[in-house]
Structure formats: structure tokens, C-alpha cells
Amino acid sequence: MKSPAVLAACALLAFASASRAATHRLDDSASQVFPPSAAWDWVPGSLRTGINTVHLNVRVVVRIDTRAWAGRQGQIYMVLPVDSDGRVTAEWRSQGRLLDGRLVSGERALVFSGTVRGPVIEDTLHVRLTADARTLVGDSQRLNFHFELDTP
Template identity: 45%
Template sequence: MRRSLHIAVAAAALLAAPAMLPAATYRVDDSGTQVSNNSVQMRWDSPLPGGAARSGVTGALNVALRLNVAAWRGRVGRIYMTLPASPSGPLSATWSTQGRLLPGSLRAGERTLVYSGLISDSALEDTLRLTLQADGQRLVRAEALNFSFEIDLDDP
């Protein structure tokens, strides 16, 4: 079963781009990506939420990322992961990789660099260990997170 990087964050369980202007920006097809679990169970960061205690929640999942970059093979560019703003307030994602892509972090409403250089293959593949963090007092229901990827190409 193919799943794009579309993740639902379940709260029910706990109830910089460079300054240079790119020649062109395109959305990257990530439909070959496999997400280990589309519904992430978030857990309180501290045992006593509310009051002086922290209200953050954290959840993690594995992602077998496959980006179809065949259209740009032989070109030089930068690939960014994006995440639209979250309706439930501040949300961040951090990830580690197996080495093909850059590890990093991202806040909802931003984009961050995950690859820079020559596109030498038709697909860019890596395994990400993705950790999500949110404000548990504002996250009151499941929320879909629609990560996506963009490529900025240098002039040929």
C-alpha cells in the first residue's frame, strides 16, 4: 500500500533557505513514501500536565522516504521538506536519517533543507526517524500533517 507523507497526530490517546534566488521551484513527488503508522500516539513530556508542569506532547514514527526526482536527474538543486502551519498551534518535527538526506528540524509553517547537490539518480531514498512535538493543551483531536517536498533548481 502506497502512502505519501501524510500523518495523523492522535491526541485521543492522552486526553532557511539560502539568500540566493533559485531559477525554479517544483514540488517533488513523494507518493512512493511508506509511513510506518499514519496515526501517531502522542505522550505527555512530563507526568503531570497542567499548572507549572510542561504541557508538551511527543510522538515518533519511522518513514521510508522515496522522492521521485527523475525529472531533474543530472541537475543541481536543493530539496526542502515543508510543513503547513498547524491549526492547533506550534508544532515541530525533528528527524534523523540513514545518511542520504540531511537530519534536521522543522516548525509548522516553514521549510528546511534536506538535500543539496547533484541529482544523480531517479529517486532519492532514505529512512527517517521522525519525532513530533506539540502543545498538548491545544492539540485536542487528531490532526493531519501534510509534509511535502520542494526542489529549487540552479540555472542549467
């Protein structure tokens, strides 16, 4: 039987390990979207069929400030918060530094896992957004993607 001191030490060690794991929002304010203002396009034949799906294609030059995490292990996630405009699906292809992926508003998707190698992670994403036109409010929507880093 283990002594209470050993059990307490194990519990403290487990708590300390768990408390170090954290999620940090990363600064991606240097990222750029091209075109900066884009219009939703109806899916071909949608008016005839009654399908209300619209698409938007943009290119995003992603620049994530990682200088505080250089040399450390972590996972970076792209996050699309829930918006009052309804469900939006994002699918993207990268140039290779970040992972390709897909997410729906309210979710986050893994885009990087491993050792952060430098002060900035940069990649170009070709993003296709899909939404139900009935849920879009007004002519202009701002999608507030951001990136989070989980550290072990």
C-alpha cells in the same frame, strides 16, 4: 561609459538567469509512515508540572520522485505548512542520504543539496514531533509534510 545596448543586454541576461531559478513541489506519494497511525505521548511528569508538551515518534520511509531532475543541481527542502492545530516542531535523523534536521510548522528545512543522481531519492527518517497539547484539535491530526526542489 557603457552603451545603452550593453546595459540592456546585461539587464536581460540577469533577468533570464533569475527567471530560470524556481521552486518545484516533488512527488513523495510513495513514502510510507510507520506506524501509519500513532498517538501523542505526554512528556514524563508533564501532568504534575503543568507542562502541556506531547511527543510523537514515527519512522518515515521517504521516496521522492526526482526523475525529472536527474543529473541536475538543486536543493531539496522538507516543508511543514502552518496548520490550524498550532505550532508543531519536527526533528529527524536520516540514514545518510538526506540531511538530519529540524523545522517548525510554517518553515522548510534543507535535506539535500547537490546533483540529483537518479529517478528516486530514498531514505528512512526517524521523526520526533513535539507540540503543545492545548493547541491540538481532536484525537487525530494529519501533518502534511512535502518536499520542494529549488533549481539554480
